[in-house]
Amino acid sequence: MCGKLCRETEAAVAWCSATAAEKDYATAISGLEKFTWHGHCMYCGHCAPCTAGIDIAAVNKFRNLCPDDGPIPETVREHYRGLTHHASECVACGACENRCPFGVGIVEAMRRAAGRFGY
Ligand code: SF4
Numbered sequence: 001m002c003g004k005l006c007r008e009t010e011a012a013v014a015w016c017s018a019t020a021a022e023k024d025y026a027t028a029i030s031g032l033e034k035f036t037w038h039g040h041c042m043y044c045g046h047c048a049p050c051t052a053g054i055d056i057a058a059v060n061k062f063r064n065l066c067p068d069d070g071p072i073p074e075t076v077r078e079h080y081r082g083l084t085h086h087a088s089e090c091v092a093c094g095a096c097e098n099r100c101p102f103g104v105g106i107v108e109a110m111r112r113a114a115g116r117f118g119y
């Protein structure tokens with residue numbers, strides 16, 4: 001009677017006891033159409049740790065919440081200010097880019113974020 005529903009329910013509940021590796025979606029997503037995902041930050045955090053201590057995913061997220069033109073939303077500006085380290089602290093070591101499964105140009109992203117936020 002409940003065959004399909006039971007299987008789906010069991011699969012959903014199994015998520016709760018899955019290991020961190022089993023819940024890691026980055027590898028699966030990165031294997032999808034490269035043109036769709038390549039170069040786009042998914043905020044997954046796999047590029048950490050940053051040599052300079054920058055929270056790269058957060059910087060990318062705040063930068064992407066800013067329009068290219070016009071004022072930066074005050075809430076975004078405040079969240080960026082609250083980061084311990086900022087994009088301008090990037091020393092362009094490239095270590096993070098080797099760890100990014102999505103091929104994000106992080107050094108360039110930090111440079112652009114520093115330019116947009118001013119530091
Ligand atoms: S830069 Fe790459 S590894 Fe880092 S959060 Fe974005 S997608 Fe993930």
Ligand code: SF4
Pocket residue numbers: 049050051052053054056089090091092093094095096097106107110
């Ligand atoms: S390239 Fe910049 S953002 Fe990436 S690990 Fe080095 S200092 Fe951090």
